[in-house]
Amino acid sequence: MIELPSPGRTVVMGILNVTTDSFSDGGRFLDRDAALERGLALKRLGVDIVDVGGESTRPGAARVDPDVEAGRVAPVIADLVAEGICVSVDTMRASVAEAAIGAGASIINDVAGGRADAAMASVVADAGVPWILMHWRSAGDYVHRGTADHYDDVVREVRDELMTQVDLAVKAGVDPGSLVLDPGLGFAKNSDHNWALLKALPEFNELGFPVLVGASRKRFLGSLLADADGEPRPPAGRETATAVVSALAATHGAWGVRVHDAQASLDAIAVAEAWTRGAAGR
Ligand SMILES: Nc1nc2ncc(COP(=O)(O)O)nc2c(=O)[nH]1
Numbered sequence: 001m002i003e004l005p006s007p008g009r010t011v012v013m014g015i016l017n018v019t020t021d022s023f024s025d026g027g028r029f030l031d032r033d034a035a036l037e038r039g040l041a042l043k044r045l046g047v048d049i050v051d052v053g054g055e056s057t058r059p060g061a062a063r064v065d066p067d068v069e070a071g072r073v074a075p076v077i078a079d080l081v082a083e084g085i086c087v088s089v090d091t092m093r094a095s096v097a098e099a100a101i102g103a104g105a106s107i108i109n110d111v112a113g114g115r116a117d118a119a120m121a122s123v124v125a126d127a128g129v130p131w132i133l134m135h136w137r138s139a140g141d142y143v144h145r146g147t148a149d150h151y152d153d154v155v156r157e158v159r160d161e162l163m164t165q166v167d168l169a170v171k172a173g174v175d176p177g178s179l180v181l182d183p184g185l186g187f188a189k190n191s192d193h194n195w196a197l198l199k200a201l202p203e204f205n206e207l208g209f210p211v212l213v214g215a216s217r218k219r220f221l222g223s224l225l226a227d228a229d230g231e232p233r234p235p236a237g238r239e240t241a242t243a244v245v246s247a248l249a250a251t252h253g254a255w256g257v258r259v260h261d262a263q264a265s266l267d268a269i270a271v272a273e274a275w276t277r278g279a280a281g282r
Pocket residue numbers: 015017022023024053056057058090109110111132134182184185212213214215216258
């Protein structure tokens with residue numbers, strides 16, 4: 001069983017999108033050398049995991065052929081693992097997860113939480129790797145990702161639906177100790193849904209699984225920081241808000257945060273942890 005990183009503080013997962021159209025960094029790291037350089041830069045900054053994704057999940061993104069997705073991520077993963085980096089693969093597809101594990105990935109980050117590919121659980125169980133189960137009710141429904149699903153009580157429903165995903169994973173032979181939960185901020189959820197889920201982070205922690213928070217540069221932060229004309233803050237202007245979310249996530253017990261600007265969140269988490277300890281040193 002491959003263990004999750006546990007650095008004694010909130011884990012920082014640095015994002016490496018090897019895609020053409022991710023919402024805030026699409027196309028920058030499609031080149032293998034550029035992707036490796038980005039991964040090494042993240043390692044130098046001190047991230048615990050580099051999360052490699054080959055298919056954008058932004059609203060309206062076109063699906064990528066599974067072979068293309070695997071072809072994008074596997075070589076980059078192999079290069080990063082060769083440098084001693086802990087790598088997760090961001091995919092909803094069992095075939096891509098299998099290729100990623102073959103290339104050395106040690107964590108599966110699945111935005112569909114197993115609901116987009118019935119074969120994913122057996123791939124994870126056979127490989128004995130940690131599996132991040134993210135909540136996305138309409139998993140894989142890209143067309144409507146930008147449209148919020150209806151929730152009467154988003155916290156209760158997301159919590160219950162995540163636990164259903166846990167039950168299905170365990171029934172398929174996955175070790176419950178290898179699971180991480182993620183509320184899926186922005187995945188068919190509106191701003192109020194996202195803020196309610198963040199406020200409820202302690203309730204998710206009570207489920208007994210590590211919780212990952214993925215708020216980095218997301219639209220609900222842009223809406224919060226809209227200008228006097230109501231124009232949302234663009235993605236590049238959302239780094240401070242992202243770092244504050246990281247600090248608060250750390251304060252409220254998140255296992256990890258998934259971010260683009262690793263330095264800002266590493267600094268924010270260091271401040272939050274010193275504050276909580278009431279002392280500088282660990
Ligand atoms: N576990 C997890 N994975 C994710 N992958 C992609 C995105 C979309 O953001 P990106 O396009 O910046 O990667 N968000 C998440 C998230 O919130 N949680």
